[in-house]
Amino acid sequence: MAHGDVVPSSAAGLVNWNPQVGPSGSIDHPLATTQLELLDDVMREAERFTGLRFSVYLGDLGSNTAASAESLxxxxxxxxxxxxxxxVSPGQRVVEVVTGPEAARRVSDRAARLAVLGVVSACTDGDIGGALVTGVRILADQAGTLPERSTW
Structure with a gap:
């Protein structure tokens, strides 16, 4: 995957994704504090073991979701x-995975599609927070551990 490559949910065969209508929280705070803390912990661990920077966006991606994800x-x-x-844009039923050029060496198209499947599966159950955690965990697992950190 090259810089800016996007794996939309439709590329993973998920055109008919129909999650429940939005997360259970309010519009301003779609995730509970405990969900945010767990996501923060998962992202921190993913970064620590892989050496990559993980970022998550939850919200509307506009009319050109791929361009919006690349801009983010x-x-x-x-x-x-x-x-x-x-x-992840639940209202649009879209999941995008975008990698920088160095990260793309370790996160393949297959890994991105696997993460999209995991996110969509959790979203279908109405668990947006769990979907984000699952997506990050899958991407980190697929990226693998840096060799110098493998003895931790």
């Missing part, structure tokens, strides 16, 4: 080449 990745500045972005 680019907004990470100097971290963008080593970043993996998981963007």
């Amino acid at each position: 990745l680019d907004s990470l500045g100097g971290d963008a080449p080593y970043a993996v972005l998981l963007a």
Whole structure:
């Protein structure tokens, strides 16, 4: 996967994805504090073991979801080449995975599709927080551990 490559849910054969209507929280706070804390912990561990930067976006991606996801990745500045972005728009029924060029060496198209499947499965059950955690865990697992960190 090259910088800016996007794996939309339709590419994974998920055109008929029909999650429950939005997360259980309010519009301003779709995830509970405990869900946010768990997601933060999972992202921190993923970054620690893989050496990549993980970022998650939950919300509307606009009419061009791929371009929006790429723009979000680019907004990470100097971290963008080593970043993996998981963007989920439940209202649009879209999941995008975008990687920077260095991260793309370790996160394959297959890994991105696997993460999309995991996210969609959890979203179908109405668990948006769990979907984000699952997506990050799958992407980190597929990226693998940096060799110098494998003895931890």
